[in-house]
Amino acid sequence: MIIDHLDDPLPGSSLRPTPTGAAYTDREVFAREQADIFEKMWNCVLRADAISSPGEWKKVTVGREELIVVRTRKAGVKAYYNVCRHRGMRVCTGDEGKAKKLQCGYHAWTYALEGELVAAPNLTAMPDVDREEYGLKPVHVRQWLGYVWVCLAGGDSTAEPPDFDTEVLGEVRTRFGQVESIDNYGIENLKLGQTKTYDVAANWKLIIENFMECYHCATIHPELTEVIPEFADGLASQRKNGEVHGSSFGEDIQGFTVDGSAGVAALPAIAPNQDRKYYAITVKPQVFINTVPDHVIIHRMFPVSEQRTIVVCDWLFLPEVIEGVAEGRYDISKSVELFHRVNLQDFEACELTQPSMSSTAYARGGALVPSEHHIEEFHTWWQSTLALLESAEMHQVRVG
Amino acid sequence: MSLRVCSIDDLTPGEGLRIDAVSPPIAVFLTEDGEVYCLDDTCSHQDASLASGWVEDCRVECPLHESTFHLATGQVDQPPAKRSVRAHQAQVLDGEVYVELSTAEPVLPPGVRVP
Secondary structure: OOOOOOOOOOOOOEEEEEHHHHHOOOOHHHHHHHHHHOOOEEEEEEHHHHOOOOOOEEEEEEEEEEEEEOOOOOOOEEEEEEOOOOOOOOOOOOOOEOOOOOEOOOOOEEEEEOHHHHHHHHHHHHHOOOOOOOOEEEEOOOOOOOOEEOOOOOOOOOOOOOOOOHHHHHHHHHHHOOOHHHHHHHHHHHHHEEEEEEEEEOOOHHHHHHHHOOHHHHOOOOOOOOHHHHHHHHHEEOOHHHHHOOEEEEOOOOOOOOOOOOOOOOOOOOOOOHHHEEEEEEEEOOOEEEEEOOOOEEEEEEEEEEEEEEEEEEEOOOOHHHHHHHHHOOOOHHHEEEEEEEHHHHHHHHHHHHHHHOOOHHOOOOOOOOOOOOHHHHHHHHHHHHOOOHHHHHHHHHHO | EEEEEEEEEHOOOOEEEEEOOOOOEEEEEEEEOEEEEEEEEEOOOOOEEEEHHHEEOOOOOOOOOOOOOOOOOOEOOOOOOOOOOOOOEEEEEEEEEEOOOOOOOOOOOOOOOOO
């Protein structure tokens, strides 16, 4: 393991360039990311069991758009732009609620949970008003891993959304591989043990780059490196060509906990080679999935500005573990504490990096060491998605 | 005399169906328990179709505001509507829904008139 990158000399320089500092500070770049990445791709927005009965709704923000995600009576979970079709006022106010209908507070245009316009003052005198056409504008919705995923693309019928099976499922399954299938973890049947929200003063790409590499692990993650000693070699679970490597627990480590003590009941269907290992993948553009034998940690990122990102982290366990916690039979606090510390350590590093992105000293960007070279795959994807290479005016944020 | 207004198959449990072939329009409701009821469709407070309302516990809540009306009697429970709506006798024969229209004066909101 430790000699992987030593016995395989790399052609050319050890150091590869990062994007320039402007990529992390430029408002125009961020606007393009919102339009061309977050408003085009599938975003994982909330746990499906967060809206468990008909009429329960929550507001989420994707790109520049505010959405209502609601559990309907007849059509499962749906999501709409939070924009009244009459005069545009926000239909739902507050962050969440439960209602029999979605009603604008301005002129009482009233929408069924399923989205169509069902009532408005004097609407019966306007029989030409099409109830569907003037219903809340929907966005595409899928459920996977127990989460609601939404895609804003294709809402105007001129563009289809990216195919979920190819873009999300296919990519994740391919990277985990057949034998080490992510399906083995049964994530869709797990329950929420803990959730924490981090308001991070850093660009979302710094957070992704941080998550993709482990060159920093031995320096800033003492607890994690105790549990997974091989992280001291600087290689992360995520590798080049998008491959995922199972990172082994240390010999005397009993579980993925803050002190290496035993965890809780293991997920029943994991493969033998998934035991005592940690896997991590990035589902672009805003999800991290971390798996260990007895729980799964999922991060969702919501970029707010070029220098601020909300990160929601969920710790998921077997339902009987969550019941056992309530009855005092199980304790998940040491499991949660480990990655909570990792999160705090990572986000502090990102926050101490962000201010330098506008420094003269970083104008031409920084460097990636060999164990970070796979981050270039993210940068290449980012550049091609924003079409930066073809765009002369974006010259200042080119790699190198 | 009874009027055939729809077939039972036209109705969805837990929902109302607006019938505007009669004037003023009526709303036929099929409850989750399989009972059929009929009220005037127009809320007595403001012009809104009760057929689009939320049906629960033998009442329908006007889709615009918070008032609910009893499906069997038309009785209103709380403001902003203050007046009950007319209830009509409904029965199902051979899968067809027949309604005996009330002879009382309809109770319509301001600005709504029977043509």
